[in-house]
Every structure is written in structure tokens, then in C-alpha cells.
Amino acid sequence: MLRFWRKKPFVFQVGSLQSLAEDLRSEYRRAIPFPHVVVDDFLDAKTANMLLKVFPGPDSPVWFDWRDRDRQHQPKKQGIGHAKRLGGVSPWLQNILGAFNSYPFLHFLEKLTGIGKLLPDPYFHGGGIHQILSGGKLDVHTDFNELSKLDLFRRVNVFLYLNKNWLPEYGGGLEFWDAEVRECKKRIAPVFNRIVIFNTDKSSFHGHPSPLNTPERITRKSIALYYYTAKPTPHHRYDQQTNWRDVGGGAVAG
Numbered sequence: 001m002l003r004f005w006r007k008k009p010f011v012f013q014v015g016s017l018q019s020l021a022e023d024l025r026s027e028y029r030r031a032i033p034f035p036h037v038v039v040d041d042f043l044d045a046k047t048a049n050m051l052l053k054v055f056p057g058p059d060s061p062v063w064f065d066w067r068d069r070d071r072q073h074q075p076k077k078q079g080i081g082h083a084k085r086l087g088g089v090s091p092w093l094q095n096i097l098g099a100f101n102s103y104p105f106l107h108f109l110e111k112l113t114g115i116g117k118l119l120p121d122p123y124f125h126g127g128g129i130h131q132i133l134s135g136g137k138l139d140v141h142t143d144f145n146e147l148s149k150l151d152l153f154r155r156v157n158v159f160l161y162l163n164k165n166w167l168p169e170y171g172g173g174l175e176f177w178d179a180e181v182r183e184c185k186k187r188i189a190p191v192f193n194r195i196v197i198f199n200t201d202k203s204s205f206h207g208h209p210s211p212l213n214t215p216e217r218i219t220r221k222s223i224a225l226y227y228y229t230a231k232p233t234p235h236h237r238y239d240q241q242t243n244w245r246d247v248g249g250g251a252v253a254g
Contacts, residue, residue, distance in 0.1 A: 036198035054090035076136025
């Protein structure tokens with residue numbers, strides 16, 4: 001568990017993160033269907049609880065109106081789209097987002113993933129904070145991986161979930177599918193203070209294609225961070241498109 005003193009600004013501790021990267025890097029790089037790792041209780045409890053306490057509610061003006069966006073593939077998904085909307089959120093959230101873009105966490109990601117020279121996106125294009133309302137979903141997809149506005153190439157996704165008392169019947173698990181989108185290889189419940197880190201490219205299909213089955217007052221909350229390099233990986237395809245797939249009743253690996 002990573003420690004934080006509430007009366008001070010949040011900072012990641014380099015030593016703690018380096019030890020964690022060393023412990024997990026072999027597991028990360030061997031993971032199926034693409035490199036990834038899941039870590040529970042990532043932040044200390046007081047910090048995680050404070051983040052949940054200040055997380056914007058569904059009616060907050062910080063969110064884009066989902067009805068004006070993609071209602072086919074990601075209905076009822078709330079996002080900020082860009083850091084310019086973060087002025088309306090709690091300084092606690094702004095602080096943690098800054099920490100995830102700081103040297104200690106970037107160095108941790110490099111050691112964990114084996115990808116060097118990682119760069120953050122301080123503008124949070126498409127990331128920052130997300131919230132999915134009851135009945136919402138996120139179809140299986142691969143992400144845009146060329147950020148032309150900064151001339152960067154996307155390599156790693158990081159999701160921190162903030163959903164307390166999440167029940168299995170709510171659904172909303174993050175699904176990882178094979179490159180042919182024939183089979184779900186892994187499903188990860190979006191439970192409180194769980195972080196998921198994974199390589200992203202045009203074969204890392206993921207999403208939660210079944211609508212959330214939660215009471216109206218319960219939403220699926222997450223912090224979303226994307227990391228880049230200045231140069232593309234040789235022989236990989238890059239574009240600015242999100243590539244959606246309809247998996248229907250696709251099989252789930254046992």
C-alpha cells in the first residue's frame with residue numbers, strides 16, 4: 001500500500017513504486033491477452049476515500065453531456081474531454097491527476113512495462129475522470145493511439161476505480177479480448193481502489209459491452225490516464241480512430 005499524509009499535497013514515493021514495479025514486471029509482461037497488471041489497494045485508504053468523496057456527481061457541470069456524444073458505442077458515459085474542464089473539480093482530484101503525471105509514476109511505468117521515455121498528457125485528451133451511469137456501457141474497442149495535437153504515440157493506459165461495495169450483479173467489468181475479438185480472455189471488476197495498467201495498441205481490445213445493471217444512484221467511477229512516447233513503435237499501426245467491435249454474445253474464457 002502506498003502511503004500519503006493527508007495534511008500534505010499528494011506525492012508518490014519513488015522507492016515504494018520502484019519496489020512494486022520490480023515485484024510485478026514479470027507478471028505484467030507475461031499477461032494474456034496483452035501485457036497488463038491489476039493491483040488492489042493501490043492508494044492508502046484515506047486518500048482513496050477522499051477521492052471518492054470529492055468525485056463529481058452525475059449532475060456536475062464538469063461533464064460533457066453524453067447525449068451530445070457517441071450514443072451508440074458509449075451511451076451514458078460521462079467525461080471531461082480536456083483538462084480545461086478540471087477547473088471545476090476538487091483540488092484533491094487535480095492533485096492526484098498531477099501526481100499520476102509526475103516523475104515517480106512515469107518511472108514506475110517504465111520499469112513495469114519495459115517501455116522507456118514515457119510521456120504524460122497534461123491536457124488529458126479523452127482522459128482525466130470518467131463516470132458511466134446506470135444502463136451505460138462501453139463497447140469493446142481499441143483506442144486512438146496517435147495524439148496529433150502533441151505529436152505523440154499512445155503506449156499505456158492506466159485506470160483507477162473508485163466504486164465502493166460493487167456487487168457482481170452490477171456488471172461493468174473491464175473485459176480484455178483477444179486480437180481477433182473472438183473471446184473475452186479476462187474480466188476485471190471495477191472495485192474500489194483497484195488500478196489496472198495495460199499496453200494499448202491496435203490489438204488490445206477492451207471495454208465493458210454489457211449495460212450496467214446498477215440502481216440509478218450508483219455509477220461506475222474511474223480516473224483514466226494515458227501515456228505516450230515521442231516515437232512510434234516500428235511496424236505498429238497508428239491513427240486517431242477508436243476502433244469499435246460488436247462482440248454480441250461472445251464467449252468468455254474459462
